[in-house]
Amino acid sequence: xxxxxxxxxxxxxxxxxxxxxxxxxxxxxxxxxxxxxxxxxxxxxxxxxxxxxxxxxxxxxxxxxxxxxxxxxxxxxxxxxxxxxxxxxxxxxxxxxxxxxxxxxxxxxxxxxxxxxxxxxxxxxxxxxxxxxxxxxxxxxxxxxxxxxxxxxxxxxxxxxxxxxxxxxxxxxxxxxxxxxxxxxxxxxxxxxxxxxxxxxxxxxxxxxxxxxxxxxxxxxxxxxxxxxxx
Amino acid sequence: xxxxxxxxxxxxxxxxxxxxxxxxxxxxxxxxxxxxxxxxxxxxxxxxxxxxxxxxxxxxxxxxxxxxxxxxxxxxxxxxxxxxxxxxxxxx
Numbered sequence: 001x002x003x004x005x006x007x008x009x010x011x012x013x014x015x016x017x018x019x020x021x022x023x024x025x026x027x028x029x030x031x032x033x034x035x036x037x038x039x040x041x042x043x044x045x046x047x048x049x050x051x052x053x054x055x056x057x058x059x060x061x062x063x064x065x066x067x068x069x070x071x072x073x074x075x076x077x078x079x080x081x082x083x084x085x086x087x088x089x090x091x092x093x094x095x096x097x098x099x100x101x102x103x104x105x106x107x108x109x110x111x112x113x114x115x116x117x118x119x120x121x122x123x124x125x126x127x128x129x130x131x132x133x134x135x136x137x138x139x140x141x142x143x144x145x146x147x148x149x150x151x152x153x154x155x156x157x158x159x160x161x162x163x164x165x166x167x168x169x170x171x172x173x174x175x176x177x178x179x180x181x182x183x184x185x186x187x188x189x190x191x192x193x194x195x196x197x198x199x200x201x202x203x204x205x206x207x208x209x210x211x212x213x214x215x216x217x218x219x220x221x222x223x224x225x226x227x228x229x230x231x
Numbered sequence: 232x233x234x235x236x237x238x239x240x241x242x243x244x245x246x247x248x249x250x251x252x253x254x255x256x257x258x259x260x261x262x263x264x265x266x267x268x269x270x271x272x273x274x275x276x277x278x279x280x281x282x283x284x285x286x287x288x289x290x291x292x293x294x295x296x297x298x299x300x301x302x303x304x305x306x307x308x309x310x311x312x313x314x315x316x317x318x319x320x321x322x323x
Binding site: 003070161164165167168169171172175202203205206209210213 | 280281284287288291292294295298299301302305309310
């Protein structure tokens, strides 16, 4: 039984291989990009009536922005493109499981590891942009220098946890449906698949919220410290 | 029992034990978290938004432990490295 879409290879030439993960990632990227381009082609101002699709996309953007504002109240719009893109990518790839023949690219460890590494790099970039290199590096030796190895270990383990959590959840859905097809092929796979839509969406939410929490922790540690000394 | 069948039996038993024991502790932890969150929401229904968001994040954190066990069981059953090594060694 193939447990990841990595093992389905459509085309290979030399060492270049085109497997299902890459193909469906490209499909998903082009779908999201084309849809956004198509909807935002004729944007109208605030006073004129909007089209149906524009309303839908604005609802998504406003919801994501309000969620980010709850976590990081100061400047939510800086992190909106990053966290919103991650959320939309994972959520769409999970929700498209209702399409027959669709392999979710997040069911492969390569995709989830890539997303987690993106988050790990973005945390450092946003932290350095906000506090400068010295100020950002100082939070590794807080509260005492003795905590330095634990803080470094925390960076590695949370990136690993992000990748494995998403991979395990999404992969287990397709695996459970496959096992149930062999045991009770009529109604139960449908129930589990509907349940899989729910957990896939929750996992997308959790991935985006966790990455936002990490970014907010890297950005806010310095300002909170200043606020405490001022009080 | 020769070495090859020993590896197979050990892998299956280890995968089963890993999944069985590894889901007990996260289940208890999630139950305690949900109990606390429900009683907090019952006391302060206005704060249900932040409470449920924090609950979801915490549940995901706890659940990831069970997910680690699940991934290890899947590796042991479907893509067992020891089994692959032995079967390639024996000329398979």
